[in-house]
Amino acid sequence: MSSQKKLLLIDGNSVAFRAFFAMHQALDHFTNQDGLHTNAIYAFKNMLDIILKKIEPSHVLVAFDAGKTTFRTAEFSDYKAGRSKTPPELSEQFPYIRELLSAYGIQSYDLDNFEADDIIGTLAKEAEAAGFTVDIVTGDRDLTQLTTDKTTVNITVKGVNEIEAYTPEHVQEKLGLLPSQIIDLKGLMGDTSDNYPGVTKVGEKTALKLLAAHESIEGVYEHVDEMKASKLKEHLIEDRDQAFMSKMLATIRRDAPLTVGIDDLAYNGPDLETLIAFYQAMNFKSFLNQLNVTSEEAVPVESYDYTVLTNDNLTLLSELTGTATFGIEMLTDNYHTAEMIGFYVGTPKHWYVSDDVALLAEPIFKDWLEDADQTKAVFDVKRNQVAASRLGIELAGVEFDLLLASYLLNTTNNSNDLGTLANLHDYQNVQTDEQVYGKGAKRALPEELTTFYQHLVQKAAAINQLQPQLVAQLKEHQQFDLFTDMELPLALVLARMEITGIKVDASCLQQMGSEFIQTLKILEEKVYAEAGETFNINSPKQLGVILFEKMGLPVIKKTKTGYSTAVDVLEQLRKDAPIVQTILDYRQIAKIQSTYVEGLLKSIHQDNKVHTRYLQTLTQTGRLSSVDPNLQNIPVRVAEGRKIRQAFVPSQPGWQLFSSDYSQIELRVLAHISGDVNMQEAFKENRDIHANTAMKIFGLTSADQVTPDMRRQAKATNFGIVYGISDYGLSQNIGITRQQAKSFIEAYFEQYPGVQQFMVDIVKKAREEGYVETLFHRRRYLPDIHAKSFNLRSFAERTAMNTPIQGSAADIIKVAMILMQQELTKANLQAKMLLQVHDELIFEAPEAEIPILQKLVPSVMDSAVSLAVPLKVESGFGPTWYDIKK
DNA sequence: AGGCTCACG
DNA sequence: ACGTACGTGAGCCTA
DSSP states (O other): OOSSOEEEEEEHHHHHHHHHHHTGGGGGGOBOTTSOBOHHHHHHHHHHHHHHHHHOOSEEEEEOOOOSOBHHHHHOTTTTTTOOOOOHHHHTTHHHHHHHHHHTTOEEEOOTBOOHHHHHHHHHHHHHHTTOEEEEEESOGGGGGGOOSSEEEEEEETTTTEEEEEOHHHHHHHHSSOGGGHHHHHHHHOBTTTTBOOSTTOOHHHHHHHHHHHSSHHHHHHTGGGSOSOHHHHHHHHTHHHHHHHHHHHSOOSOOOOSOOGGGGBOOOOOHHHHHHHHHHHTOHHHHHHTTOOOOOOOOOOOOOOEEOOTTSGGGGGGOOSSEEEEEEESSSOTTTOOEEEEEEEETTEEEEESOGGGGGSHHHHHHHHOTTSOEEESOHHHHHHHHHHTTOOOOOEEEEHHHHHHHHOTTOOOOOHHHHHHHTTOOSSOOHHHHHOSGGGOOOOSSHHHHHHHHHHHHHHHHHHHHHHHHHHHHTTOHHIIIIIIHHHHHHHHHHHHHOEEEOHHHHHHHHHHHHHHHHHHHHHHHHHHTSOOOTTOHHHHHIIIIIISOOOOOOBOSSSBOOOHHHHHHHTTTOHHHHHHHHHHHHHHIIIIIIIHHHHTOOTTSEEOOEEESSOOSSSOOEEESSOOSOOOOSSHHHHGGGGGEEOSSTTEEEEEEEEESHHHHHHHHHHOOHHHHHHHHTTOOHHHHHHHHHHTOSSGGGOOHHHHHHHHHHHHHHHTOOOHHHHHHHHTOOHHHHHHHHHHHHHHOHHHHHHHHHHHHHHHHHSEEEOTTOOEEEOGGGGOSSHHHHHHHHHHHHHHHHHHHHHHHHHHHHHHHHHHHHHTTOSOEEEEEOSSEEEEEEEGGGHHHHHHHHHHHHHTSSOOSSOOEEEEEEESSSTTOOO
């Protein structure tokens, strides 16, 4: 809310019309529980938000037309005659738009015998006199007659999400007229949509010429006798009365007898409870979601006709035109192994389903699927790509993925379920998989085949229906390129990597495992001996009792449920009792054994490989994550764990593993986006960034004054900065006092002032816009930035600082991966990209191709984007992942 | 199902 | 006065 006096006046009828037709294509699936159409209400709300955010008014009113008859129809009975009737689907929504406004704390107003324009004109005049600036929003250009140096008229263009601001200068630019001359223009040329006549044969061109010469209609008629004889002169004389009447009709009244005053219009924001109740009544899931309110799943109302495909009717496929929806159905997550239970394909003209995926491999179907010119819309392109690949099909031509689009629009929508996401985008006519198949052990095909088929068709229809809406939103967010040029092609690259998999030497793991088991046994006995009893070492609860109650060690940290026994705690207790070190040793080995030896062994497939799945739509920053197994957290920091990497080997004899990683990519990204000159200089001169920081914060003059410990602390500070620093966090991390940490940070910001400015600016942006963005417009919303709770708010602020850095780094390696796959294909190499670990890419290749990769991979990676600082890439290779040394 | 711990960038 | 480093996944234990 602005502290200045700023009045916003909205032409309710005009905006509602725009809203209705902007979402007309979605009319049928925008209905609530009672069958009320809600598309105009929905779009009106969206537009209202945009306007409120842009204008930031202190006072607001929305004016509506009262009825069919006004003082204008009394003057001229044909006024607005012949206008097509307001569609009933819109009429029924007007009362609810008013209800919405009321929940927003905004007055809506109409007045007998007057139009919305007159209410607006009158209030604008009053407000100007009272020292307000005024913004008017409408789709009707006639209102531009109201522009003054204090009143701006904003005209909605292109649907409902863009507005064009008319000031007197802008009117002059567009029409060459003063705002006050617009009524003269209308008087002369008439208005077909309002159905008043003007002067015969006079259109915009002629009228503008006349007004340029004589300023007003009055002026024109003062000089009409001087005009030389012409058809125009005849028409002017003939239609004199019509011209003056039309001017009167076009004139917006500034003296309507209003019963509201400006003081009644103060805007203090919505009443949340009312608003939530309203959204619930309207079934607006996405708005509820924005308010962090969960809503119940809707039950689809509409069923569709469909045809079951068989071997005998596959030629029906040739009738598909335009973008078709396609999807292979599986009941479980892991698409590398899940049973394929059916598929859907089609367009709104005709939907097809089947429970026999073997049909997909029939030549006629396979050709269709592999035809890149036959465009397809899907839900989860990677899933379908991998499934198709299992049938020997290389799916091509996918132009839309509902899952990816939904993720980019709002990363918190991280469901993988089509029904859930469709509901979130206010599309109700599809059930969730859980509703149809059940969950957990009960998950199964529905008893009736027709129930299954109907669900498939509803999914197909949902993808089809939501595509235009989501594409429009992506474009609005400037994310369409991110979608089309990054996430979609990346999905195909990832599919290939997952399908290829990486070979794991099971016998190597088993041998390591048996050694670990022996060590664990010894450590276990030692713990029991030192404790004087046996207990479950893996139970933090039991361990807590032993350490803190029986042995009486000091309690350093507590968790919600009891004593903390985490590493940092145990490390502090190490000096107090020998059992602590034994427990630490046990923990370390137990972790390696259970997660990496036994866990990894369980996920090896028949082909001796592990095939991870990269989750492309999960993280809040744009990074990938990896599951089944997670190959992004294989041990490397400590020697015992690192040996696990010996089990990761090339898939063919005579091949090598090859890896390249970005060096300090996040700090380089920070140097770029913050524009900090000192940090940029350090990278441009290829200096040791942590030593450089050490010099800066310890006030040293030369690099050889930097001790290893100074460098370590500086490195931690650099990390802290990337994470959205706090003195407390830094002090905990490097074991210094909070006071010391604070002075480190102050020195840091003094030396890198651009970084400090970036931190301030990005938090401000998050507050103002509600989100932050990466270099490639990946967006993360941070509603907690306004939280009352210090904790929540601080967390959101740190996230605001970290996300553009971590997320831009994620963008960059994604670009590199797409380019890399193209290069491998182009150069016809046997080398294959296998893994991505956030800033690292891992390949396997015949030994002979290693020299090629040593040049190619770094050059692709460091030129993936062009930043203000160079990107540095380091590479290495070896016979196992363990042996890759850089 | 959720908490704790610990593996990675 | 508040009580934190950013982003993940998996295994284990305990409700």
